[in-house]
Amino acid sequence: MAKQPMLKFVNIERDMPEKRPPDLRSRDFDEIYAEFADAKAAEQSSRCSQCGVPYCQSHCPLHNNIPDWLRLTAEGRLREAYEVSQATNTFPEICGRICPQDRLCEGNCVIEQSGHGTVTIGSVEKYITDTAWEEGWVTPAAPRQERSESVGIIGAGPGGLAAADMLRQQGIQVTVYDRYDRAGGLLTYGIPGFKLEKDVVMRRIDQLEQGGVTFRLDCNVGEDIGFDEIREAHDAVVIATGVYKSRDLQAPGIGAQGIVRALDYLTASNRQNMGDTVPEYESGELNAKGKRVVVxxxxxxxxxxxxxxxxxxxxxxxxxYRRDRANMPGSQREVANAEEEGVEFVWLSAPKGFTGDTVEGVMVSRMRLGAPDATGRQMPEVIEGADYVEEADLVIKALGFEPEDLPTLWSQPELEVTRWGTVKADFRTHQTAMPGVYAVGDIVRGASLVVWAIRDGREAADAIIAEFASREVVAAE
Structure with a gap:
């Protein structure tokens, strides 16, 4: 009788890949987690209980076949594990690095609920695809035949790239338009290298180009090219612009020099680390060196x-942060990493103003959690008389993002948007009210996760492929 390769969670404890010590990793922008070795990946995969109803899979936006590729990894069948993994996920090595697994798959692992510690799903996912790249199993799209239909995709972030990959697999001609000089969107310019090294993203961009995707970079729709021009050039259009407009504060002194937007700050850092010349970084405007920083x-x-x-x-x-640790929206894993590296969190605190023409301090109101709002979340309330000033030389506003006014920017009043400014689209097909125009990712959902953008892009591609197929049927009749 064959030895049981799974259900070893009782005897084998959860073990994450080795994490570089804080005093070393805080000196560079390299990823902080080491790669699993073959034996360790197989060992940790073998802890999976192979649930009849896998909550990890149902709580993954892509519904990845997690138990299947965990078992294949435990059995040493890595190429098959990769094939199963990439069948539902266009970029598994990226999701393995940046998905908040503690809130999604791992946070809903059955053995975690029973007190044995969740399976390290994200680390195994990363290991499988990194191995696939090393072994040459990841290949560009090679459709059986080329098709005449073409699709224009506005935005080279994860949603747009996922749609591009799926469409090229079917031989459809794809052109991706993006305002930046490199593709990848926030994967390239928003997420720091210590979470996602940029060669991982560029490798995928190269693969898409080799598979026949055309990129038109430094191309700002509404300025360098019109939306109508893109519609006329293609049989369908996918809007995948993301949301880049930063939310702002209304407070005394908000215009002081030294108060900057998070995206500007992160983009400058990523560009500098990729070897670009960034005047705002070199001048110190978007550089924290030697400064008292408040985020x-x-x-x-x-x-x-x-x-x-x-x-x-x-x-x-x-x-x-105006609420407490338990109520913050960010990943608890990231909070722990930040604390290890020397970040101090000041919970239940909110800015009420800023001092100095060049910022010198943040006027802070102390808060407490009051009655729940309509969503059931406790609302922060100001504690009167508990204000103080937090000294600062650089203040970074990381308050979230809002959609740009696309109907106005693109002169497309018929593009329907919600009261929040997001584009209205069917939640299954992602088609908008404009014929042949689809929308995916954050521009529909609001600021969300990369994995949701990938799902949207794949679903929109499926809908477009189905639409093109239906036209063939009609033409044949």
């Missing part, structure tokens, strides 16, 4: 900012 916000973008500031050599880094 306002509690999401993953705020975590990226505080950890970037540490690596730039800040004198001190504090993060202000």
């Amino acid at each position: 306002i916000g509690g999401g993953d973008t705020a975590m990226d900012c505080v950890r970037t500031a540490i690596r730039q050599g800040a004198e001190s880094v504090r993060c202000l």
Whole structure:
């Protein structure tokens, strides 16, 4: 009788890949987790209980076949594990690095609920695909035949790239338009290298180009090319612009020099680390070196900012968040990493103003959690008489993002948007009210996760492929 390769969670404890010590990793922008070795990946995969109803899979936006590729990894069948993994996920090595597994698959692992520690799903996912790249199993799209239909995709972030990959697999001609000089969107310019090294993203871009995807970079729709022009050039259009407009504060002194937007700060850092000349970084405007840094916000973008500031050599880094630790939206894993690296979190605190023409301090209101709002979340309330000033030389606003006004920017009043400014699209096909125009990712959902953008892009591609197929049927009749 064959030896049972799975259900070893009772005897084998959860074990994450080795994490570089804080005093070493805080000096550079390299990823902080080491790669699993073959034996360790197989060992940790063997802890999976192979549930009849796998909650890890149902809580993954892509519904990845997690138990299947864990079993294949435990059995040493890595190529098959990769094939199963990439069948539902266009970029598994990226999701393995940046998905908040503690809130999704791993957070809903059955053995975690029973007190044995969740399976290290994200680390195994990363290992499988990194191995696939090393072994040459990841290949460009090679459709059986080329098709005449073409699709224009506006935005080279994860949603747009996922759609491009799926469409090229079917031989459809794809052109991706993006305002930046490199593809990848926030994968390239928003997420720091210590979470996602940029060669991992560029490798995927190269693969898509080799597979026949055309990229038109430094191309700002509405300025360098019109939306109508793109529609006329293609049989369908996918809007995948993401949301880049930063939310702002209304407070005295908000216009002071030294108060900057999170995206500007992160983009400057990423560009500098990729070898670009960044005047705002070199001048010190977007550089934390030697400064007392205060980051306002509690999401993953705020975590990226505080950890970037540490690596730039800040004198001190504090993060202000108006609720407590248990109620912050960012990943608890990222909070723990930041604390290890020397970030101080000031919970239940909110800015009420700023001092100095060049910022010298943040006027802070102390908060407490009051009655729940309509969503059931406790609302922060100001504690009167408990204000103080937090000294600062650089303040980074990480308050989230909002959609740009696309109907106005693109002169497309018929493009329907919600009251929040996001594009209205069917939640299954992702088609908008405009014929042949689809929308995916954050521009539909609001600021969300990379994995949701990938799902949207794949679903929109499926809908477009089905639409093209239906036209063939009609033409044949």
